[in-house]
Amino acid sequence: MIRQICLLFLFLGIPIQQRTPLPASRAAARVSITGTVVRGGTNEPIGSVRITLRPAGVSAVTDMGGKFRIDAVPGRYTLTAEREGFVLQLDATHGVTEMGVALTLNAGQPISGMALAMIPAPTISGHTYFPNGEPLAAAVVQAYRWRYTPFGRRMKIVKTALTDDSGEYRLFRLTFGEYIVSASYSHRSQRSALNGRQLSANVPDPDEGYTTVFYGGAASASEAQVVRVAPGLDAGGLNIILSDTPRFSIRGQVVSAVPLPPDLKIAFVPEGSDLNLDTRNFISASADGTFELTGVSPGSYLMLAFGGHLSSPLVPVHVGNSNVEKLSIPLAPAITVNGRVSIEGAIRPNLAGTNLAGVKIGLVRRSREIEQRIEVFAGGDGAFTLPDVGPGEYDVLVERVPSGTYTRSIRYGGRDVLSDAVRIGIDPNDSLDVSLSPMTGTVEGHVSERVDVPSPGVQVVLVPEVRLRRRPDRYIVGLTDVSGNFQLTGVPPGQYTAFAFEQIEPEAYYAFAYDPSVSARFADRAASVNLNQGNVTRLELKAIPSAETAGGFR
Template sequence: MVVHALARLSALVSSNPLYALITLLALTSFETAVAQNRSTDSPENGQIAIRLSGQVVDTSTGNPVPRAETVCKGEDDTSTPPVTTLTDGEGRFECKGLRPGRYRISARRDGYLRSEYGSKGQGRPGLPITLTPDRKDERITIRLIRLAAVNGRVFGEDGDPIKDVTIQALRDRFQRGRKVLLPTAYARSNDRGEFRISDLEPGRYVVVADRMNYLRPRPAHGDTSETGYVTTYFPNGSEPSQAQVLLLEPGADLPGVDFSLKKTRVFSVRGRIARPAGSEPLRGNLVLAMPNTLMRASTPIREDGTFELHGLPPGSFPLIAMMQTDGGQSTASSIVEVSDRNIDDFVLTPTVSVTIVGKVRSSASGEPLPQASVALIAAGEGVGRPGSVSTVVKGDGAFTLTGVNPQRYRLEVGGLSGSRFYLKEARLAGVNVLDQDFDVTSSVTVDLLLSADTGSVSGEVIEAG
């Protein structure tokens, strides 16, 4: 009966061109579907298909994490796009049709810290997994760490809520070999004084509130009675050393980080950029770094070279003016000391920026240089000091730093982490300035020497007691 049906179909096809066309389209669609199915389940060129499956779980609870994005990315064949999937309701995922080779598997989801398979701790890289033809069905587990949050309110001395206060979460970081507090996230208080800083990595934090008085409307000229809110470190400190350190565990949603801001007298600074009479109009901004905070303020410089800052509490403030004219770029920097009155004629004297040209060399002949960057960091304590510049090193090792303000700097080279290289020498005009501050007064050359002659350190961490 089947033979009879096939014979009849063959007769119809041969006698009617329309039937022939329909049959051809049906066969083509069938072959396309088979090819697509084969492409998702097996690699090209007849290589063995490998399937990698696993589960994404919460580190703290061990519960599965649904709707997490997982990425299987090959290390050996970078031309092949990564395989991306979403976990199901049980946190399970599958990456099909993988070729043999080394892969890194990562997972992420809102509310969690991104993590890689094999990671030994928070923020640490994972380990690659090698897929071979004799291991066609690998199963792994990726553990995600839940992010944390802090919540609170901001009040004035009268108990009323304060709107538009900037609250920052700060963490200790090492910068140029020193431990400093750096901002990681911020929020602003609403009309009820409420704020929430979310998506914080578990760890130790300091929280600071600042009304940013220097952005308030300026007072009348000569008026010294203006008041502003004092920058406050939780719970009620005026310095970072007086702050309470908050320990946030994975998934913590900490309430009660409340501030009561006190008022203080604040003052204005009015000044000008020193320049010859009849000079062309200026275009630029004046940047101010707030003391004991990690915040900056910026105000435009008028075409006639005058500027105003207001709402400043007593203290020392680094200032830098960055200006652009038809003749090029220039800068002016100084420290303004605010005590108990307004300053009405503060003068900044411009200096012409200089250019530093350099070359990165390697002691390992024939070995390609890593993708590095070079930075001049303005010398001084803390962050927020204006004037730092950076650039990327070209493939031949050459680099150029433009717009360098004549002042004191420290040199840093980035991009060496994970490579075999370290910075062995940094010679400025022939003098080795590695790990020390130096003055830049004119355009100079810098020669950097990278060495691959590194050692290794091994050890064991044991629990005390």
């Protein structure tokens, strides 16, 4: 067999989004921020760095001397710096974190001489080999990471790469933390990684190839050796040797009370994947709905059949040490969900007649094993349509709402689903009505390490009341500035518990949704907030040291 390949890498990832305070005014005169970006530990300037003030979205790019200037109206912002292959160097003294640095712009008080340092983003690299020790080209290498969701921690594939003709791989543009790495070699894994793209003609077809192997020689993620990357510490030399161990088959049938559609497709993905029904990586079935998958590695998977306005629920499949036989996948009518976004009350004149075309409506499947989102943008009048939604439970996610508003209520099938799931296939099909409200409040205050010692760059989190903890948009997050002060605007009215963390894993605050021990663990540094519409609440918080959150909320 020819084992040569053109150099090819494929990288996939999902960015983490954080909520930051809104600016105070858009009518005031602009204030300038000037500064320089250099390579950490040196005075070497870095050009082409995008500097952005969030949430305003105002940005500028550094010149070849690393200098930048950015102008914005007075308010509180988070300043971020982004360039391919680099990340911000953490600087606790000046409040620089992975999220950026919190700034307060006051009228007539420009900020000059800001200095930011960036360091190379961490990488994981190594080689893959055939069982006989020869380099393995076109193997699929994937990095997994534990991610926090409102439903629990789950292992998620965050990066994917194909090895080159020497069997080498590089997973870069990573964030610091712990990973699990796997390698696989089969036609199915290549097809999934390529997502419709083609390898060069001289690359041999691996057919069923070899089973998935995790770094450390493990057959499963739970037994894999953890790989840690930290500032100044890349993970190189992570070599993986594939083994010719037994693979198995899955046989079954798609069944339906109505004739099977001619465009029937079956999605087959491992746990931790993103279920994207727009890709071309599907399994075919015979005219009678029977199907067979061969060469399947042991592990946990999910399947979903769809086509012709029909869809199945998610079907979990576990492959152990034998074939899976007589698997049944039932089809049911998919539902088209129509709805509308509106702003209640027309209380603020500047919101009257607001164009709602930027509002994104999404149905997020309730699952710890996989992520599936069905998303659309509303029209200018707020109307939207989500076509062919399959059976299952979904949370309604509303994003990119007009500045200063929040999602006050969501109704479907005669029920309030703001804090509950939309049950497709159970609830009567009805309009999905989303109501926004401009009546928000403000939470501001100060965080200290101990008396009279401010804590800059600390992440302040407002955790909502229990019934709303499955809603990502009700976790309000911001950073303290260099003086330890913070201000969170546009906060929905309600009851919250406030915490200040020196450092936590991305979105680890979702652990409050499903693990009561987390609340008990930090109760002595918590502050209760009961925010009414239009009010301002001030807090004094004690910073929770990073030593108490190292390794996550486990």
